[in-house]
Amino acid sequence: MLSIKNLHMKYGNNEVLKGIDLNVKSGEKIIIMGTSGSGKSTLLRCINHLEKASDGEMIFDGRHISLNNWKKDDIQYIRLNTSMVFQNYNLFAHKTALENITEGLIHVRNKSKKEAIEIAEAYLEKTGMLEWKNSYPSMMSGGQQQRVGIARALALKPKIIMFDEPTSALDPELVGDVLNVMRQVAEDGITMLVVTHEVAFAKDVADRIAILDKGVILEIGSPDEILKNPKNEKTQRFFSMLNY
Numbered sequence: 001m002l003s004i005k006n007l008h009m010k011y012g013n014n015e016v017l018k019g020i021d022l023n024v025k026s027g028e029k030i031i032i033m034g035t036s037g038s039g040k041s042t043l044l045r046c047i048n049h050l051e052k053a054s055d056g057e058m059i060f061d062g063r064h065i066s067l068n069n070w071k072k073d074d075i076q077y078i079r080l081n082t083s084m085v086f087q088n089y090n091l092f093a094h095k096t097a098l099e100n101i102t103e104g105l106i107h108v109r110n111k112s113k114k115e116a117i118e119i120a121e122a123y124l125e126k127t128g129m130l131e132w133k134n135s136y137p138s139m140m141s142g143g144q145q146q147r148v149g150i151a152r153a154l155a156l157k158p159k160i161i162m163f164d165e166p167t168s169a170l171d172p173e174l175v176g177d178v179l180n181v182m183r184q185v186a187e188d189g190i191t192m193l194v195v196t197h198e199v200a201f202a203k204d205v206a207d208r209i210a211i212l213d214k215g216v217i218l219e220i221g222s223p224d225e226i227l228k229n230p231k232n233e234k235t236q237r238f239f240s241m242l243n244y
């Protein structure tokens with residue numbers, strides 16, 4: 001459903017993605033790991049047009065997109081069919097949990113207010129956050145805010161959902177609830193690209209794990225291949241740093 005070819009990204013003279021090729025099947029869960037600065041966030045951001053790549057092509061759901069030359073309707077299409085969960089939740093501080101979700105449904109998806117509220121409540125229920133629907137982000141823990149972030153992303157019914165280190169900013173005791181919600185999302189069959197260093201989660205959920213290093217995919221394969229028998233010495237070193 002998503003095929004990326006030869007993706008390059010430069011910030012000034014600094015080339016941070018150096019020719020990424022990645023094919024993602026419909027319903028597939030791909031976990032992306034790699035050291036800090038290896039280009040994981042940039043990769044996700046080039047896919048959903050938060051950044052414009054310097055070069056590369058993408059076929060998304062049959063639509064051919066030049067990653068360095070986005071057309072207006074490509075941008076619109078990606079906006080309608082992808083969503084992202086961020087490390088720092090990115091909730092609107094002055095909106096309640098419910099309003100954080102209805103906002104996009106009303107303004108991006110053109111839903112009526114009534115319908116938007118129904119959808120938002122259903123997804124808050126799904127992430128265990130319905131009781132908090134009238135609360136503001138400052139009243140919630142990081143884990144609760146992230147569960148609202150996930151509800152918001154799901155409510156847009158994307159064809160692919162991307163997570164960028166969704167649990168990295170959380171206190172350790174809050175990580176489990178968020179990962180459980182993500183496991184549930186995975187069971188629903190949606191296509192997922194997840195940047196995370198939660199190895200146990202990756203082992204359970206990933207169809208494939210991709211290891212990114214200095215802007216290239218060092219290796220990609222099943223959790224067994226990557227976690228048990230990493231071929232690349234840098235991958236081995238990476239996992240020993242994670243104490244895995």
Ligand code: ADP
Pocket residue numbers: 011016034035036037038039040041042043
């Ligand atoms: P990761 O998510 O793997 O930690 P990033 O994709 O955030 O890595 O960053 C990859 C590289 O790109 C890093 O060297 C980072 O400093 C650089 N970079 C990221 N965003 C910007 C930006 N907006 N401007 C300039 N350089 C950036």
Ligand code: MG
Pocket residue numbers: 040041042164165
């Ligand atoms: Mg990052």
